[in-house]
Amino acid sequence: MTIITKPITEKKAEKLVLPPTDNDQLATGDAQLIGGDAEAPQDPHFIFLRARARRVSTRTTLCLLLTALIVVSIGIICGTYLYRQYLRSQIFKGWCNFPVEQQQPDAAMLLDTNFIQEEFEIDVNRGEYEKINVPDFRDGRSGRFIHDFNTNKTGIVDITGQRCFIMPLDRNSVLPPKSLFDLIQKIWDGYYKVNTEIVRETMMVVTPPIEDASEAGSYIAKECSGMNIYRLEKYVGGVVKRSADLHTEAKFAQFSGKGITEFDIINLEEAQAYEEAHKNTH
Structure with missing residues (x-):
């Protein structure tokens, strides 16, 4: 006797859902600020850090440039002052x-x-x-x-x-x-x-x-x-x-x-x- 049984279907793997964190929310917001890409996934559980890293890099560069300009300016001012003082001291x-x-x-x-x-x-x-x-x-x-x-x-x-x-x-x-x-x-x-x-x-x-x-x-x-x-x-x-x-x-x-x-x-x-x-x- 042939017994026809219903095929056993594999249980679909459950997606591991992590609770959203503050960083996730910031990253999601950053991703939305960059161009508003229509193809970007809308799932809030995806984490995008590329925009945040780019922003930090730009700020750091600007700070370094500003610091360098300040140091050079101070060096020029001090050098000019010392040079003038040296000339005046030649009495x-x-x-x-x-x-x-x-x-x-x-x-x-x-x-x-x-x-x-x-x-x-x-x-x-x-x-x-x-x-x-x-x-x-x-x-x-x-x-x-x-x-x-x-x-x-x-x-x-x-x-x-x-x-x-x-x-x-x-x-x-x-x-x-x-x-x-x-x-x-x-x-x-x-x-x-x-x-x-x-x-x-x-x-x-x-x-x-x-x-x-x-x-x-x-x-x-x-x-x-x-x-x-x-x-x-x-x-x-x-x-x-x-x-x-x-x-x-x-x-x-x-x-x-x-x-x-x-x-x-x-x-x-x-x-x-x-x-x-x-x-x-x-």
């Missing part, structure tokens, strides 16, 4: 002794029979000015010379009398800043013979003092702040007295690279009289 300041020959016993600025001494401040890089401070010296007066190469003027600060004088810059007797600095270095190294020949200039004061200090240039005006500033002119008339007969309190001298220049002011008393007459008007 030489120092003392230097200059040998004087024995046959010049009346040389100004003698600290002893063999040397003169000066203090320098030199604008080495820009070459705009140089200051030469001359301490007390025999047969002369303590003073400070400012050579302004922008305005082509020389200023003399009468430290004792608290007044200033200005006159044209004589480039034939004054070395420019860089050349003067090089000369001082050679003197320090001991292989340069200094020319200490004395050149005397007879000058006279022009009163009254100038009204606008800016006329003297910024460097001289700064050194002479609060002081009367008089013009000096070369004395060309009459008989010039011998140096030994001139008033010692009216002599100013300096070594500026091309010998010693001594300025004898023959009418300093006029400046003193002017100040005495106008001391109550300031």
Whole structure:
């Protein structure tokens, strides 16, 4: 006997359904935001991470680029600042002794029979000015010379009398800043013979003092702040007295690279009289 039985059908495998998670919901939302692909499965249980990974990569790149730009900008700013500070710092300041020959016993600025001494401040890089401070010296007066190469003027600060004088810059007797600095270095190294020949200039004061200090240039005006500033002119008339007969309190001298220049002011008393007459008007 034949028994016909109903074929046994295989039980369909059940789909494993996982409960949705927050990440699943975010991923589903991200997938929907990207172009709205019509062919993308609508089943919320499918996880799409491609869009999220792409978004994170873009943000990271932008952050890295922004950070790099900030670092480069800071480097440029700091480099520029340090470079400018380095240039500004190239102001030489120092003392230097200059040998004087024995046959010049009346040389100004003698600290002893063999040397003169000066203090320098030199604008080495820009070459705009140089200051030469001359301490007390025999047969002369303590003073400070400012050579302004922008305005082509020389200023003399009468430290004792608290007044200033200005006159044209004589480039034939004054070395420019860089050349003067090089000369001082050679003197320090001991292989340069200094020319200490004395050149005397007879000058006279022009009163009254100038009204606008800016006329003297910024460097001289700064050194002479609060002081009367008089013009000096070369004395060309009459008989010039011998140096030994001139008033010692009216002599100013300096070594500026091309010998010693001594300025004898023959009418300093006029400046003193002017100040005495106008001391109550300031």
